[in-house]
Amino acid sequence: MASSGQVSFKLEDHPKLPKGKRIAVVVLDGWGEYKPDQYNCIHVAQTPTMDSLKQGAPDRWRLIRAHGNSVGLPTEDDMGNSEVGHNALGAGRIFAQGAKLVDLALASGKIYDGEGFKYISESFEKGTLHLIGLLSDGGVHSRLDQLQLLLKGASERGAKRIRVHVLTDGRDVLDGSSVGFVEILENDLAKLRGKGVDARIASGGGRMYVTMDRYENDWDVVKRGWDAQVLGEAPHKFKNAIEAVKKLRENANDQYLPPFVIVDDNNKAVGPIVDGDAVVTINFRADRMVMLAKALEYQDFNKFDRIRVPKIRYAGMLQYDGELKLPSCYLVSPPEIDRTSGEYLVHNGVRTFACSETVKFGHVTFFWNGNRSGYFNPQMEEYVEIPSDVGITFNVQPKMKALEIGEKARDAILSGKFDQVRVNIPNGDMVGHTGDIEATVVACKAADEAVKMILDAIEQVGGIYIVTADHGNAEDMVKRNKSGEPLLDKNGDLQILTSHTCQPVPIAIGGPGLAPGVRFRSDAPNGGLANVAATVMNLHGFVAPNDYETTLIEVADN
Ligand SMILES: O=C(O)[C@H](O)COP(=O)(O)O
Ligand SMILES: [Mn+2]
Ligand SMILES: [Mn+2]
CATH class of the missing domain: 3.40.1450.10 (BPG-independent phosphoglycerate mutase, domain B)
Incomplete structure (x- = not known):
């Protein structure tokens, strides 16, 4: 890790965007975008909050790539996953992965x-x-x-x-x-x-x-x-x-x-x-x-x-x-994921809170920080782990700890002690992996409720939110042929897809603190997870380092 020595962690001020806004960074695990049919659990579930964000397209909602080369995987057929996804989100660059x-x-x-x-x-x-x-x-x-x-x-x-x-x-x-x-x-x-x-x-x-x-x-x-x-x-x-x-x-x-x-x-x-x-x-x-x-x-x-x-x-x-x-x-040798956004932001005075439940805790800490455990600066950061249920498959408890994560994030936002509150909401992914469609629908609803809780808190404090996902999973629960029709096995049963997908994921920005004119650029159609770090830095009022993947936002003159 190049956390000392020659590296300067000083970030330049953003020419147009202010500092000091409270920002929620929400990662929905396993939440992709796919056609709305009965095997798309996100579509089937009641997800009013995520649906409402979609209304902001194209300026405040769009899709980004989360698989294959865009996250450093060998081929375009490689589905995304939590490690490469959160590495890209946190590091702002694409590293050739393991x-x-x-x-x-x-x-x-x-x-x-x-x-x-x-x-x-x-x-x-x-x-x-x-x-x-x-x-x-x-x-x-x-x-x-x-x-x-x-x-x-x-x-x-x-x-x-x-x-x-x-x-x-x-x-x-x-x-x-x-x-x-x-x-x-x-x-x-x-x-x-x-x-x-x-x-x-x-x-x-x-x-x-x-x-x-x-x-x-x-x-x-x-x-x-x-x-x-x-x-x-x-x-x-x-x-x-x-x-x-x-x-x-x-x-x-x-x-x-x-x-x-x-x-x-x-x-x-x-x-x-x-x-x-x-x-x-x-x-x-x-x-x-x-x-x-x-x-x-x-x-x-x-x-x-x-x-x-x-x-x-x-x-x-x-x-x-x-x-x-x-x-x-x-x-x-592993990829040398250095100078992650978390490290930069801490050096530039951004107080950070990160939280998930155990099964995803390392995603918003360890993976986010480039496969590095521990704090960059314990005075500036607090990482909270909510214990996951043990010894069960998550289709039995599809709500998991989503609401507890939402509550912790809400409290952290309202406390005024943090500039960035970052969470991973695990439901779509963990329940999607069980292959239980009904339970995954319940899971998606719970995840949506947790997002609402966080967005409400951001509303209260005049902050900004950025909501995205690390890869697809719950949006498609069946194996399909090339034309997208569900495949049956030799017994005539549906082939259930427990894995992730190659679908893009949504990203939404908003909140009362978002400066007027901020919108997604239209000239970055291939944007992916690695573009998120520069975007978040901008929202904190900084310009990202030169070698980071470009920001997804611009500030239009009104
Ligand atoms: O480890 C797992 O649970 C799966 O292999 C991948 O899921 P994740 O990348 O979302 O953790
Ligand atoms: Mn994941
Ligand atoms: Mn997964």
């Missing part, structure tokens, strides 16, 4: 020349190489093709015994697709065995129930993974991973499969992690790997009883937390 950086490092072979790979390869002679991560082609946290290349590359460079610990997806990809991904992986491992490499799947489980918790919401999730991956213990034992996933899917979907271990003919786990082994967590995205990284790396650790702590060589696919330097070894 997915792309790993692609490049694998394609050039540089991944094998780095310190991280050298470090783990010292275990190849005597130990086992364990690869742990999300098994899908979702491209949000990891990608199957990258795992396949790494398996090939590591075995060609001396790994003789490899164990893969798979986490099934069904969240960034269709539910049920896990079987196919395990089959592809098994096929690759069989080929490696044909070449004399002892390569097998050792354990597994569904990502939301095993290992991939985030922001310390529920350490039991990580413990279940630890028990299977490290200790070789799980309630379900199978000889074969394809059979395991098929069987466990009878009672759970891909995201929530219980943990299992693969055992040999003597019922002994084939791949616990032991002294002398190497471990790589293959996800490039940070949030859902940080907790496991801590368990693998920290000597002092009290979040759960690890029972046995093997002496391993551990590397992340990337370094997941730049501030904590976690993990200390990694295969690919």
